[in-house]
Amino acid sequence: MASVALRRLSKVFDGGTRALHHLSLDVRDGELLVLLGPSGSGKTTVLRCIAGLEEPTSGDVLIGDRLVTHTPPAERDVAMVFQNHALYPHLSVRENIAFPLEMRGVAHAQIARRVVETAERLGLGDVLDCRPAQLSEGQRQRAALARAVVRGPQAFLFDEPLSSLDAKLRSELRAELLALHRSLSATMIYVTHDQTEAMTMGQRIGILHEGRLRQVGTPAEVYERPADVFVARFMGSPGMNVLQGRGRGTEAGRVIEVGSLVVPVELSTYEGELQLGIRPEHVGLCAAGKGVGNADVLIVEPLGSETLVHLNAGGQGLVARLHGFVDVRVGTRVGVKVDRRRLYLFDAAGAPLA
């Protein structure tokens, strides 16, 4: 096992598309790091650069302490699991798992032993002689995993391996992957656009947007201390409410005026344009006129354990997450409460105000 490091990695494609921009990242030995970002953010490009399938335009890739920026994929000793598993359709599961060993000239007896071992470990013992087309979707993904595991590589790269599965299977395989990570104590870089996956699996999460790494941290860190407005909005479902406002001093103290709301803040150093962030679970409803302001109810989404209420507060959208079923009618006017200890303030450019 080895650490993986990226040093000011940039990638510009032939057509001029700039996929990565001076990206630096350290993945510790044995760590499971999740790269999270919307589609087109460059997550997969990062993986392909680490694997050697793409050559970066500038910057360096290190695996262990070895500089591998221009090393062909075969010599990097990393394994990759693809989105659509990429099992060779003309080979049986056994042949698929054996393939990387054969390519590395491992002795036949050893190959046979390791293939069976790995297959047993992933519950594929019964389907070793089946073709990929004969397997269930879950079995296929396990077989792809086995092909990666069998070699004992320096690092594992996962490119949205679970995105083609249904929800139940996905959570099952998620647990299996975590178990595998623990037992192998392997370095894993896991790319996904699904933040549930990122939150539940990642020891650390790296959030990518437009080819830049916005924040790297534990799930709690990125959720509770977002590095900028993008991360704040992206994390959580629904994401954080970010409202455009204006800081102002009044007789009652400092407030921020956002739409129809006037939120008192404890910040003393800022006046003028700024952005106010509140997570939906920190927004509450009360009778009109009682809270920090009034808002109109646009949509009510009862989800059972909670209810999402979409509000219009003087032209600014706001979502409140409330426990259980709530008796609110669409079109009525309600009062808004906010948890004042859980407010986030960003400047106009999106950087947090300490």
Add this chain to the structure above:
Amino acid sequence: MSWRGWAAAATAAAVVAATVTLSVARWAESRYERAFAFRIAATTAAYVAAVTPSPPTRRGSPPLPGYYLPQLLTQARALRTLPGWTSEVEVYHGTAPLVDATAPPLSPDDLERFESEGGRWRDGAALVPLKDREGREVVGAVAVRPRPMPRGPLPGGIGFALPAALLAVGAAAAIAFRQRSLRRGGYAAAALLFGVAAYADVRAAAQRSTDRWLNDTRLLLQEAATRLPAPRSRVAMADLAALIRDAELVPGEPAESAPRRVRIDGKRRAVASVLIGPGRWVELRTVPEEAYTTGWSAVLLACAFLGPFAILALRWAERTPRRQRRETAIAWGFLAPAGLHLAIFSLGPLLFALYLAVHRWTGGRASIDPPAVRPLVGLANFAAALRDPLTWVSLRNTALYSLYVPISVAIALAVAVALSRYRRGWGVRVLRTAFLLPYVASVVAVALVWQRILQAGSLGLGRSDWLSNPNTALLALMLLSLWAHVGGQMVVFLAGLQRIPQAYLDAARIDGASGWQRFWRITFPLLRPVTLFVLVTGIVGAFQVFTYVYVLTRGGPFPQYSTDVLVHRIYQTAWGSQEFGAASALSLLFLLLLLVLTLAQLRLLGRQVEHA
């Protein structure tokens, strides 16, 4: 539908079917009557030409063209009084009628049109040209109007038609009252009887046509025997035989003069005995028309079965929901053009080839049989084809020639893999076009260009003339085919390569496979269906090679037949030797060979790859 509705529908169907059948039968009969009229008109013209002298001249000067008019007039009038003659005849000198002077004359246009068409049907009479004694100039015409023969009111006479009518009425009633027992069977039986009756009528008309011709020709021959001009005292058989076409005249025994049917050398013939002088009998033989009426039986039965078919269609329509009925009708509507095309241009020729293969059909006229006659010879054509050493030579050549296909497939694959690496750039596009160009160019043009290249001393591909050297001719054809086909195969491979997901190759790279390993372990197996397709179509195409051979070598150099391939051999048998039966047999054997070949290839290479 109510019983009234069913009764009406059944009756209507029966009436329509019967009317159609009868009309077709009448039409067929009138065709036979016309055939008789044309035949006897031609015989009459020959007779008139033979018995009428040229205009008289002074001793020593050359004979004048045309006929001596008073004599022509006499001969023409005499035809009207021939006892037993069943037709009205008119002879025109120029445009003027000679027998019935008050009849309307022909127009000059009528005579002129004989240049382009032999004879023509005009006002219920067959009009054929009367040529001068040398048979060059048209000097007049002979018109024959057959007197109508008595005919019964119902087809096939009472014997068939009455039971048919009874059955039809019974069946219609049964359909109306929904009695299962008679509903379909009875109606079909009535249709069958009716069809058979109509066919009997047509056959009788054909027979009558032959008999009338025999009878009238017999009278003409007897007349000719007495009139043919001296100097000979006895008329020569050859002079008489010259009068008749599509028939034979052989010395015969005294016999009844009425036409009869006999079997001569296993073939049916219609004959009539003719007394051409004291104690001199000859036998007039021809092919009976009714021997070739089988086709009509199919047509007439099909017409007669329109009735039961209509009833079936009605019953289906009644049972089927409207939507499905509509869909079925629309489906048939869409299928009909393609089906018709298939039937006319594929199924029809195939059946005709099957028919030809077991018959002897030589293009020329070998006997008195009309040109359309093809005796059944069973498997003799096949046996002859297999015995012919040229068949085996051409098979060997074809097999050798097709060996270019695996080579061209390998080259095409290599080029496709090389080009697919570099999808961008104009260089690649130019190369791709260059490879594809010969494939889309006209085959004949390609062949002609190569003819130049391969000629000795031209563009310098060696000093020898490749195509006229028996050792290199086939090789030259293979090279040229390889050059022409690589492009097409390359394009198919390029498409196949694009269908292979990049992820497989990425996975293989990460798994540590080198370029060669990726090709042999991943790309090539995944391309297997494409390779199979290219190989099978290529070899099947190679077996069908014809154009290059036809344009460049015609199967030569001879006498080794170095490039004579199977299709060219079939072509030569058909159009060179005019043996269409043998050619059909050979092409059926060829079809069988292609089938076996294709099946064997599919079996050998046929494990398909599923892209998961």
